[in-house]
Amino acid sequence: MTEQDIFALNRHWPYRLHVLATLVSQTVATLYADRFSITIPEWRIIAVLGGLDEDEALSGTAISALTAIDRVQVSRAMARLLDADLIVRGTGQTDRRTARVSLTPKGRTVYQQIVPLARAFEAQLMTALAPAERETLDRLVSRLQAQAEAIAALPKEEIAALIGTD
Amino acid sequence: MTEQDIFALNRHWPYRLHVLATLVSQTVATLYADRFSITIPEWRIIAVLGGLDEDEALSGTAISALTAIDRVQVSRAMARLLDADLIVRGTGQTDRRTARVSLTPKGRTVYQQIVPLARAFEAQLMTALAPAERETLDRLVSRLQAQAEAIAALPKEEIAALIGTD
DNA sequence: TATTGTTATACTCTATAACTATA
DNA sequence: TATAGTTATAGAGTATAACAATA
Structure with a gap:
């Protein structure tokens, strides 16, 4: 390994x-x-x-x-x-x-x-974090949140297809 | 208000x-x-x-x-x-x-x-996130984690003093 | 029939304390 | 006395289903 x-x-x-x-x-x-x-x-x-x-x-x-x-x-x-x-x-x-x-x-x-x-x-x-870093974090976390919501909203079979393990 | x-x-x-x-x-x-x-x-x-x-x-x-x-x-x-x-x-x-x-x-x-x-x-x-953004998130989240650990490690009274509400 | 909200059930998480076996 | 791990207990989170009242 x-x-x-x-x-x-x-x-x-x-x-x-x-x-x-x-x-x-x-x-x-x-x-x-x-x-x-x-x-x-x-x-x-x-x-x-x-x-x-x-x-x-x-x-x-x-x-x-x-x-x-x-x-x-x-x-x-x-x-x-x-x-x-x-x-x-x-x-x-x-x-x-x-x-x-x-x-x-x-x-x-x-x-x-x-x-x-x-x-x-x-x-x-x-x-x-510095103020500018907080804004960066805000932006990045918002995008992650949106992506997590998009994945979670999919039917199970589509999640399986998405991660290519079915 | x-x-x-x-x-x-x-x-x-x-x-x-x-x-x-x-x-x-x-x-x-x-x-x-x-x-x-x-x-x-x-x-x-x-x-x-x-x-x-x-x-x-x-x-x-x-x-x-x-x-x-x-x-x-x-x-x-x-x-x-x-x-x-x-x-x-x-x-x-x-x-x-x-x-x-x-x-x-x-x-x-x-x-x-x-x-x-x-x-x-x-x-x-x-x-x-783009690869560079992932590295940024990595760095920012690591610092937040360290700060959260530092706060959590304090005795309750010191947390109270820190946030100035006692 | 569908929706709002409550109740029931069951399992997991979390925290604490008591306990055993060992060191 | 202290530590590794288990067990007990209880409160809270989470998910599902069943239910009553209302729409």
Whole structure:
């Protein structure tokens, strides 16, 4: 077996992306859990609700799309947030199947406290890169994300054909 | 609330990294599950064992370090791999606490089949970037990884001090 | 019939602690 | 006492399916 035939896991992009994202998520998750007793999915829901005007609200489906959390998990995270009195939910006026979810005053307070924390953590992480490098990373990661979405959207047989192993 | 005070989740690096890594992992996980009935942690263990010479072996602790999977999860993934007859484990000769884990012939066959699949998938993903851009991404992500590790290694109080919110 | 959302099930991940065997 | 590894427990993530209410 020659040198280049050995598979180096730590040079493999799916692995590297997972290790980095997991380390970042876990560090942030610990911060949020310690200070606000909320999980990452709960934080993401608060984050999208916090951007709304006072009279606005989102449905579960909209929250799912905006947070990349699936419907079932949104439903469960919302149950916890309701229990903690951080969100309220009403019923859609025209379509009574849809929920109208928004932050309570208590939820808004958490939002206002957690956003500076999220930004400060991100700033600390990104000190590793110069501003121009951050823009480069932004561009490259956006293209990778688009490619990953394109591959994931294919039927399984087409993925198999694409990677030439069927 | 002015425009820039609104927190945009989809511009937040911890979120972006997580979404990308998760999408990639899930797509790959489905491929591996369909063809080899193995999970991502199992694949990673096979990947590091596959790089060994015939007479070499790794301990559980070494596997844990090389795969970024914690001891407990390594133990459980190894139990599944033993059950599937993909690995064997002996006992260290000098230190009988340590395991000596290596691939079975069947495990080596899986390794030889799955590595081209992993490489082909990665190649498809990385078609989004030109070779020079891949090198740039490599460099930037390595620096981010180092910074994330540096932050995660700090005691909680120091992280709090670092992000100036205590 | 299709969609919104909840509930059920099952498996994996993650973290912690307790435990054993050995050093 | 410390380390390698396993087992137990519990909370959270993930995927699927079934279901109720509504459209």
